[in-house]
Amino acid sequence: MNSTIRREIFTRFRSANPHPTTELEYKSPFELLIAVVLSAQATDKSVNLATRNLFPKANTPEKMLELGETGLREAIKSIGLYKTKARNILATCNMLIEQHGGSVPRTREQLEKLPGVGRKTANVVLNTAYGEPTMAVDTHIFRVANRTGIARGKTVLEVELKLLKCIPGEFRHDAHHWLILHGRYVCVARKPKCAICLINDLCEYEEKNL
Structure with a gap:
């Protein structure tokens, strides 16, 4: 895929969704950090359901520690791997307080x-x-980057570095969100919705469902 086609792809993404953002609900860097930790092997929807009750009670490292492991487990038990996540979150809160003044680095x-x-x-x-113009490559971005031909790679890191290199600078900050949303709702895993895809004429996927 050449640079002209890549630019057109992201121009279309921007036209359709000028201000993309995460679907996780948060009001501070700390809440975002906790929500992302909870989202591992879980859906954003399930995380939001839990954090809507959790964050009003514990929206700082100090308040999270006050909940304790039992209280935190109870608040997030609807999310997969909640016991491990509770331990990690409380350990993270301790580190944030001890090493970063309670702020997210x-x-x-x-x-x-x-x-x-x-x-x-x-x-x-x-x-x-x-x-920051970073690229958090999850399963959706890995699939879309490889399937479309935007940035093919065998590993998550390889795809991340290729995307950062080949995506024009003006699109780099928002590209992460556009690709995730595209993979979540259009370029889905089993049967991509090519007929409604706004880049289907630019995509290099050979088995399009048009």
């Missing part, structure tokens, strides 16, 4: 030192909370 290196936070989670926080 602004570098990938510092974020990835937090329990339960990997490269993808760090990239989401950097992009969505702090406006």
Whole structure:
């Protein structure tokens, strides 16, 4: 895929959705961090259902620690892997207080030192909370990048680095959200909805359902 086609793809995404953002509900970098940790192997919808009750009670590291592991588990028990996530969240809260003054750090290196936070989670926080042009490659972005031909790669990191290299700078900040939403609602895993896809004439997928 050449640069002209890539530019047209993201021009169309921007025209259709000028201000994309995450579907996770949050009001601060801390709430976003916790929501993203909870979203691992869970849907944004299920996370939002839990955090709508959790965040009014615990929207800072200090308040989260006051809940304790039992209280936090009770609040997030509808989410998969909730026991492990509760432990990681409380350990993260301790680190935020002890090492960062209760604030969420602004570098990938510092974020990835937090329990339960990997490269993808760090990239989401950097992009969505702090406006960094990062690319958090989840299963949706990995699928869309490979299927369409925008940036093919065998690993998540390979796709991430290729996307950052080939996406024009003006689109880089929002590209993460456009690709996730496209993969979630149009370029779905089993049977992509090519007939309603706004880039189907630019996509290199050979088995289009038109």
